[in-house]
Amino acid sequence: MPNPTHPPVPDPGQAAIVCENLEKTYRNGVKALSGVSFSVKPGEIFGLLGPNGAGKSTTVRILATLTRPDGGKASVAGCDVMRDPAGVRLRVGYVAQASGVDKWATGKENLVLQAHLMRVPAADIGARVGKLLEWVNLSDAAGRIVKTYSGGMKRRLDLAMGLIHQPAVLFLDEPTTGLDPETRAALWRDLKRLRQERNLAVLLTTHYLEEADHLCDRLAIVDHGKVVVEGTPADLKAGISGDTVALEVAGTGEDAARMAAFLRPLEGVLEALAEGNRVLARVRLGATAMPALITAVERAGINVISSTLSRPTLDDVYLRHTGRRFQGVGAAGDERKAGS
Amino acid sequence: MNTFLKDTGHLLIRHLRTTLRLPIWIAVTLIQPVIWLTIYGQLFRSVVEIPGFGAASYIQFLTPGVVIMTALFGSAWSGMGLIEDLTDGVMDRMLATPVSRAALISARVFHAALTVAVQSVIILLFGMALGARITGGLPGFLAILLLGSLLGAGMSALSNGLALVTRREETLIAVINFFGLPLTFLSTAFMAAELMPGWIRALARANPVNWAVIASRDAMLGQAWGGVAKAALMLAGFMLVSVWIGTQAFRAYRKSS
Numbered sequence: 001m002p003n004p005t006h007p008p009v010p011d012p013g014q015a016a017i018v019c020e021n022l023e024k025t026y027r028n029g030v031k032a033l034s035g036v037s038f039s040v041k042p043g044e045i046f047g048l049l050g051p052n053g054a055g056k057s058t059t060v061r062i063l064a065t066l067t068r069p070d071g072g073k074a075s076v077a078g079c080d081v082m083r084d085p086a087g088v089r090l091r092v093g094y095v096a097q098a099s100g101v102d103k104w105a106t107g108k109e110n111l112v113l114q115a116h117l118m119r120v121p122a123a124d125i126g127a128r129v130g131k132l133l134e135w136v137n138l139s140d141a142a143g144r145i146v147k148t149y150s151g152g153m154k155r156r157l158d159l160a161m162g163l164i165h166q167p168a169v170l171f172l173d174e175p176t177t178g179l180d181p182e183t184r185a186a187l188w189r190d191l192k193r194l195r196q197e198r199n200l201a202v203l204l205t206t207h208y209l210e211e212a213d214h215l216c217d218r219l220a221i222v223d224h225g226k227v228v229v230e231g232t233p234a235d236l237k238a239g240i241s242g243d244t245v246a247l248e249v250a251g252t253g254e255d256a257a258r259m260a261a262f263l264r265p266l267e268g269v270l271e272a273l274a275e276g277n278r279v280l281a282r283v284r285l286g287a288t289a290m291p292a293l294i295t296a297v298e299r300a301g302i303n304v305i306s307s308t309l310s311r312p313t314l315d316d317v318y319l320r321h322t323g324r325r326f327q328g329v330g331a332a333g334d335e336r337k338a339g340s
Numbered sequence: 341m342n343t344f345l346k347d348t349g350h351l352l353i354r355h356l357r358t359t360l361r362l363p364i365w366i367a368v369t370l371i372q373p374v375i376w377l378t379i380y381g382q383l384f385r386s387v388v389e390i391p392g393f394g395a396a397s398y399i400q401f402l403t404p405g406v407v408i409m410t411a412l413f414g415s416a417w418s419g420m421g422l423i424e425d426l427t428d429g430v431m432d433r434m435l436a437t438p439v440s441r442a443a444l445i446s447a448r449v450f451h452a453a454l455t456v457a458v459q460s461v462i463i464l465l466f467g468m469a470l471g472a473r474i475t476g477g478l479p480g481f482l483a484i485l486l487l488g489s490l491l492g493a494g495m496s497a498l499s500n501g502l503a504l505v506t507r508r509e510e511t512l513i514a515v516i517n518f519f520g521l522p523l524t525f526l527s528t529a530f531m532a533a534e535l536m537p538g539w540i541r542a543l544a545r546a547n548p549v550n551w552a553v554i555a556s557r558d559a560m561l562g563q564a565w566g567g568v569a570k571a572a573l574m575l576a577g578f579m580l581v582s583v584w585i586g587t588q589a590f591r592a593y594r595k596s597s
Contacts, residue, residue: 027596064436068595089438100433104358116350117437145361161433 014078015039016169016201017046017063023071024058024225032058034225035072040218042168043199045191047206047216049314051326055225056205057097060171063203064094077168090119093162097173099154100161101146107133107157108142111164118165132160136190152183159190170194172204176211188215209314209326221321228321233314240312240320242270243286245293247279250303259302266296286311344440351439351447352454355421359455369455373410373463377402381470384530393532403467404484404556405529407460411488411495412523412549414459415452416516418496419503422448426507435594445500445586449579452496453489460488476562483559483568487575491552494579501582501589523549528557548578 017040024033033055040046048056061067063076065085073080079087101110108129115125133139136156146154155175162170172191176184192215194200206212212219213233220230229236249255256274263272263281268289272281283289286309294304318326359365381399388398395401425431434444464474464481474480503512524530526543527550533541544550555571558564 066432066435086438089436092436094433094436096429096432096436098427098429098432100429102354102358102430103428104361105354109354109357113350113354114433114437117347117434117439119438 014042016042016044017074017076017203019059019063019072019074021072022059022062022069022074024055024062024067024069032225033062033069036222036225036227037072038220038227038230040169040201040203042201043195044217045195045202045204045215047204047212047219048222049206049209049212049216049219049318050222051207054222056207056222057173058225059222060094060173060203060205063088064092064171065089066094090165091168093165093167093170095158095162095170095172095175097177099158101154101157103147104145106143106145107138107149107153110146110157111161114161115164120165128164132164136160152179152186155179155183155187156190159187163194166198167200169201169203172202174205174207176206176208184211191215209318213314221318223322229317236317237312237314238284240316242282242284243289243312244310245281245283245286245290246308246310247281247293247297247304248306249277249279250305251277253277255302259297259300262297262300262302263293266293269293344443344446347440347443348447348450351443352450355447355451356454358421359451369414369459370462373406373459374466376406376409377463377466377470380406380530387531390535392534394534395532397471399467399470400472400560401532401557402530403464403470403472404560405527405553406467407463407484407488408491408527408549408552408556409524409529410459410463411456411492411552413516413520414456415492415496416499416520418448418452419499419501419512420509422500422503423507423509423512426503441590441594442587445497445583445590448500449493449497449583449586453493456488456492457485460485472560474560476559480559480562483572484556487552487556487559487568487572490572490575490579491548494548494575494582497579497582497586501586504586504589504593507593523547526550527553529553548575551575551578 017038019039020037022033022036025031036055036059038046048059050056058067062069063074063081065081065088068082073082075081076088077091079091081088102113105113111129111132112125115129116122120128130139133142136159138153138156138160141149141153146157149157159175162172175191176187179187188211191202191204195202204215216233218230218232219236220227222228231239247259249259253274253276256277256279260272260274260279260281263269263279268284270282270284272279281293283293290307290309294307297304315326318324377399381402384402385398387393388395388401422431464484468474476483499512499516502515506512526540526547528536528544529549533544533554536544551571551574555568559568
């Protein structure tokens with residue numbers, strides 16, 4: 001029998017998470033998932049982005065073996081979630097939406113208990129707990145009862161608890177919901193450091209566009225229990241329409257029209273439209289195209305008095321694939337409440 | 341089995357620690373039985389004079405009754421801690437670990453039994469201070485602790501099972517209030533069986549609380565040891581059935597989530 005305390009390191013070529021056509025209908029008839037598929041590589045931060053009720057939490061709960069799918073297949077760190085849930089549990093860290101820390105225990109006691117439950121060899125527990133407390137900057141508060149912790153401290157302890165057994169895969173369900181912007185930024189830093197230091201695969205769910213954009217190597221937009229699109233944030237945005245460069249000319253609308261005609265055949269310009277005394281040019285890569293365009297226009301004898309560059313946002317991506325703006329959706333209530 | 345015992349141990353330590361960190365809980369736990377013994381002991385003092393009551397002093401009669409009543413109520417609230425864990429996400433966090441599933445229930449049951457034993461010691465000592473005599477000696481004393489703990493363990497398993505099914509504090513509170521007092525008064529905790537109406541006496545025979553009260557009283561007096569042993573066995577059976585029900589509730593919870 002393999003030693004359960006030392007799960008084999010997954011083969012680097014092997015995906016950390018694979019799910020194929022996951023389906024789940026709750027007993028109250030709510031269809032949470034209707035065929036979710038995606039895969040995550042080791043060392044990758046993968047985001048599930050979607051409004052509340054889209055099926056993000058349900059997906060994570062299935063992968064963490066907390067609930068069973070009605071259809072489809074999934075494996076995590078090489079173990080099938082249905083046939084080998086015990087194998088999955090030894091290899092994953094799960095940080096839930098509701099902080100799962102014991103508020104009547106100290107930070108250290110929480111970590112020690114979690115280490116025992118996660119089958120960390122007793123001889124290693126002391127050292128690992130000490131290191132992790134330091135890592136999440138809770139060494140000074142280690143002996144305090146968690147009830148006295150701030151929201152950010154609790155979240156950091158949650159994260160440490162998810163890492164105590166050195167998992168191959170970490171699940172973070174809405175890790176920054178309810179945190180102030182400063183704490184959120186700190187957590188993002190921690191997660192990036194973690195990926196760098198440990199080659200950990202991270203699956204996180206979020207309903208913050210900014211978080212998905214900033215933190216994820218790749219992401220999937222989930223809507224109505226389905227993955228509607230998947231890719232790197234940059235690819236997804238590039239797939240939209242390129243960047244928009246707006247150039248304001250010194251002269252009249254005529255000059256703007258002349259400039260638009262001049263810009264259209266240039267390399268990298270997808271489209272150019274005159275609008276008043278401005279020209280809006282859609283370009284492949286705005287950051288490099290903008291100075292080149294300005295130089296070309298100036299050479300042609302047209303004076304540019306201002307320029308702005310705007311990039312497509314994930315909101316544009318979301319709009320394109322779901323037909324709705326992201327902001328303002330998901331007011332229908334909490335996904336877990338709808339499901340339980 | 342080994343992991344089951346280890347996990348039960350780790351979780352039991354967690355529950356005991358939580359208990360010790362709630363000073364108000366300790367205070368209530370210790371003071372309440374003392375108040376019961378004092379007030380009921382004074383209030384019902386003269387019922388021993390009713391012909392046929394058949395006890396030397398009411399405090400002698402009442403002490404084992406209060407021990408068992410405290411065991412019943414103390415452990416019936418055991419499910420509240422589990423509901424708190426469900427609400428706080430602690431339960432989900434634990435279910436995502438390889439922890440033995442049975443240990444999650446058994447640690448709470450052991451915790452309830454241990455708490456009952458500690459409370460019982462205090463009540464018995466206070467009862468003795470008020471004039472109750474444990475003529476059964478140390479074996480009698482220990483037998484009462486065992487009987488109370490068995491009842492407490494069974495009640496806590498039922499309470500935790502109910503907590504998993506309802507997942508609401510309000511429901512658990514309502515059910516405990518609905519059943520707690522009838523279970524106490526349909527027993528000989530406060531009143532001698534000889535003076536009970538026939539139908540209550542009949543119901544009391546099927547009441548685990550009553551088994552524990554009668555056997556505790558006998559153990560206190562050091563009499564009818566055969567009956568005490570039989571009651572302990574019946575209470576052990578009650579506990580096993582309750583733990584089985586609690587485990588089934590746990591399965592149902594996991595399937596429904």
